[in-house]
Amino acid sequence: MLKNVFLKTLRDQRVSLAWWAVGIAALCLFLVAYYPTVSRTPSLIEFMEEAPDWVKAFIGESAEDYTSPSGFLHGELFFVMAPMLFIIFAVSRGSAAIAGEEGKGTLDLLLANPIPRRRVVLEKAASMAAATLGLGLVLWASLSVGAALFDMDISPANLAAASLSCVLLGLVFGNLALAVGCLTGKRGRSVGIAAASAVTTFFVYSLSGMVKALKPWSRISPFYYYIASEPLKRGLNAAHALVLLAASLALGALSVFLFERRDILV
Amino acid sequence: MGEAAILTRGLTKYYGRSRGVEDLDLVVERGEVFGFLGPNGAGKTTTIRLLLDLIRPTRGTAEVLGMDVRGRGVDIRRRVGYLPGELALYENLTGEELLRYLANLRGGADWRFTRSLAGRLDCDLSQAIKTLSRGNRQKLGIVQAFMHRPELLIMDEPTNGLDPLVQLEFHRLVRERRQEGTTFFISSHNLPEVERMCDRVGIIREGGLAAVDEVESLKRKALRRLEIHFAQPVPPEAFAGIPGVRDLRVEGRTLTCSLAGSVDALIKAAARFEVLNVTSPEVSLEEIFIHYYREEPGGGGEGHA
Ligand SMILES: Nc1ncnc2c1ncn2[C@@H]1O[C@H](COP(=O)(O)OP(=O)(O)OP(=O)(O)O)[C@@H](O)[C@H]1O
Numbered sequence: 001m002l003k004n005v006f007l008k009t010l011r012d013q014r015v016s017l018a019w020w021a022v023g024i025a026a027l028c029l030f031l032v033a034y035y036p037t038v039s040r041t042p043s044l045i046e047f048m049e050e051a052p053d054w055v056k057a058f059i060g061e062s063a064e065d066y067t068s069p070s071g072f073l074h075g076e077l078f079f080v081m082a083p084m085l086f087i088i089f090a091v092s093r094g095s096a097a098i099a100g101e102e103g104k105g106t107l108d109l110l111l112a113n114p115i116p117r118r119r120v121v122l123e124k125a126a127s128m129a130a131a132t133l134g135l136g137l138v139l140w141a142s143l144s145v146g147a148a149l150f151d152m153d154i155s156p157a158n159l160a161a162a163s164l165s166c167v168l169l170g171l172v173f174g175n176l177a178l179a180v181g182c183l184t185g186k187r188g189r190s191v192g193i194a195a196a197s198a199v200t201t202f203f204v205y206s207l208s209g210m211v212k213a214l215k216p217w218s219r220i221s222p223f224y225y226y227i228a229s230e231p232l233k234r235g236l237n238a239a240h241a242l243v244l245l246a247a248s249l250a251l252g253a254l255s256v257f258l259f260e261r262r263d264i265l266v
Numbered sequence: 267m268g269e270a271a272i273l274t275r276g277l278t279k280y281y282g283r284s285r286g287v288e289d290l291d292l293v294v295e296r297g298e299v300f301g302f303l304g305p306n307g308a309g310k311t312t313t314i315r316l317l318l319d320l321i322r323p324t325r326g327t328a329e330v331l332g333m334d335v336r337g338r339g340v341d342i343r344r345r346v347g348y349l350p351g352e353l354a355l356y357e358n359l360t361g362e363e364l365l366r367y368l369a370n371l372r373g374g375a376d377w378r379f380t381r382s383l384a385g386r387l388d389c390d391l392s393q394a395i396k397t398l399s400r401g402n403r404q405k406l407g408i409v410q411a412f413m414h415r416p417e418l419l420i421m422d423e424p425t426n427g428l429d430p431l432v433q434l435e436f437h438r439l440v441r442e443r444r445q446e447g448t449t450f451f452i453s454s455h456n457l458p459e460v461e462r463m464c465d466r467v468g469i470i471r472e473g474g475l476a477a478v479d480e481v482e483s484l485k486r487k488a489l490r491r492l493e494i495h496f497a498q499p500v501p502p503e504a505f506a507g508i509p510g511v512r513d514l515r516v517e518g519r520t521l522t523c524s525l526a527g528s529v530d531a532l533i534k535a536a537a538r539f540e541v542l543n544v545t546s547p548e549v550s551l552e553e554i555f556i557h558y559y560r561e562e563p564g565g566g567g568e569g570h571a
C-alpha cells in the first residue's frame with residue numbers, strides 16, 4: 001500500500017472509508033426496510049395530493065410517485081441525502097489531496113522525489129475517484145440486497161444507474177475542491193468554495209421547476225445531469241453521465257495546470 | 267561532465283513585494299561541502315526551495331548538476347537528496363513505512379544501507395512518527411535524504427534539534443560521503459559546525475551573497491587576537507606603526523592587539539624584549555561572521571567576493 005501516491009492516498013483513508021461504507025450500507029438497509037410501511041400509508045397519499053407545489057418540486061409530482069419504489073428512493077435518498085453524502089466525501093478527498101497535504105507541510109518531502117507534479121495530482125485524483133466509486137458500489141449493493149430482502153420492486157440496473165450518477169456528481173465537486181486546492185493551497189478555501197457551489201447549483205436546479213426565471217439556468221447545474229433524466233426509473237442517460245464525467249475531467253486537467261505553475265507554500 | 271553541482275545566475279525571488287533572495291550568483295563545485303550561512307530571514311530556505319523547483323524564481327536561472335531547475339526538475343531530483351528546513355513527515359506512518367514509501371517513489375533504495383544509516387543516527391524506525399520527538403524526526407529526515415546515495419545533498423539546517431552526539435555522527439557521515447565524491451550544500455546558523463564540516467562557505471545576508479570563501483582562508487584573512495606576555499614592562503612606542511596591527515594596548519608587561527595578515531613584523535618587534543608567552547585565542551568563524559555582518563552593505567572589507 002506504500003508503492004505509490006495512488007495507493008498511499010487510499011491507505012491513508014482506509015479507516016474513514018470503512019466507516020463511510022458502513023454508514024451508507026446501514027442507511028440504505030434502514031430506508032428499504034421502512035419502505036413497506038410507507039407504501040401502505042393512506043394519509044400520506046392524501047397529504048401528497050394536497051401538497052403545495054414547492055413540496056412536490058422537492059419530493060415528486062404525485063403520491064404515486066412517492067409511494068412507488070423509485071419515487072420513494074428518489075425522495076428519501078437520491079434527491080438530497082445520497083448526493084449530499086457523496087459530495088461531502090469527494091470534496092473532503094479532493095481538498096485533502098493537495099491543499100491538505102500542503103497545509104500539513106509534507107508536500108515539500110513528496111515533491112522532492114523524482115515525480116512530476118502532474119503525476120502527484122493525477123494519482124491523488126484517481127485515488128479520490130476510486131474511493132468514491134467504491135462507496136458507489138456499496139450504495140448500489142446495499143440497495144439491491146435490501147430490495148431483494150424486503151420485496152421492493154426495482155431493478156438493480158436502475159439502482160446501478162442512480163448510484164453511478166451519484167458517484168459522478170460527487171466527483172464533479174471533488175474535482176472542483178481539488179482544483180481550488182491546487183490553485184490556492186488552502187484547504188478551507190477549497191472545501192468552502194466546493195460546498196458553496198454545490199449548495200448553489202442544487203437550488204438552481206431544484207427551484208428551476210417552479211421559478212420560471214431559473215429555468216434556462218438549470219442546465220448549468222450538475223444536479224440537472226445527475227437526476228433530471230430520472231435514472232431510477234429510466235436507467236442511465238449516457239449523455240448526461242458523460243457531461244458529468246467531462247466536467248470532472250476538465251476540472252482535473254485544470255488542477256494539473258494550476259498546480260504546475262505555482263509556488264508550494266511552507 | 268565538468269559542470270558545477272549548483273550554479274545560479276541573478277537568481278531572484280520576491281514573495282509578492284517582500285524579498286526572498288535577490289540577484290544571487292552562486293557556484294558550488296562538485297565534490298565540495300558548501301556551507302550556506304546567514305541569519306534568520308536571509309534567504310537560505312528560499313534559495314534551497316528554488317533549487318528543488320518547489321518555488322519559482324521571479325527572475326534569473328539556476329542549474330543543478332548541469333540541468334535547468336525549471337525544465338528538468340525530475341531528472342535533477344532523481345540525483346539529489348533533500349532535507350527540508352521545516353521538516354514535516356507523515357504522522358500516521360512509522361519511520362520504516364515512511365522510508366519505504368519514499369524509497370518506492372524513487373524506484374527503490376538500498377535497504378541495508380538505509381538501516382545502517384538509521385542505526386548510526388540511533389533512529390528508531392518502528393515507532394509511529396506522531397510519537398517521535400523533534401530530534402528523532404530530524405534523524406528520519408536525514409536518513410531519507412541519504413538513503414538513495416544521491417550525488418548532491420541539499421540540506422536545510424540539518425542538525426536542527428539533534429543532540430551533540432548525533433550531530434557528531436552526522437558530521438562523520440558527511441565526511442564519509444564526501445570521500446565518496448558526494449557534494450553537499452548545507453545551510454546553517456551554526457558556525458563552529460560549518461567550520462568543522464565545510465570546505466567553503468557562502469555568507470548570505472538580506473537576500474544577497476555577502477562573501478564566499480574557503481573556510482581556511484576565511485580564518486586566515488580574519489582578524490586574530492594576540493596576547494604577548496613579557497618579562498619586563500615594555501614601552502608602547504616600540505610597537506607603533508606595525509602593519510596590520512589594530513587595537514594595540516600595552517599594559518605593563520602585557521600587550522594585546524588584533525591582527526590581520528602576517529604576524530612577522532609584530533613578532534620581530536617583540537623579540538627585542540624577553541617574551542614569556544604568546545597566546546592567540548582561536549578565532550571562531552563566529553567572530554569572522556560578525557565581522558562581516560557589522561559592515562554596511564557595499565562597504566569594502568577583506569574577503570568580499
Ligand atoms: N511564503 C513567504 N511569503 C512571504 N515572505 C516570505 C515567504 N517565505 C519567506 N519569506 C521572506 O523571505 C525572506 C527569506 O526567508 P527564508 O525563509 O529564505 O530565510 P532563511 O535564511 O531560511 O531564514 P531562517 O534562518 O530563519 O530559516 C524572509 O524575509 C522571509 O520573511
Ligand SMILES: [Mg+2]
Pocket residue numbers: 310311312351422
Ligand atoms: Mg530557513
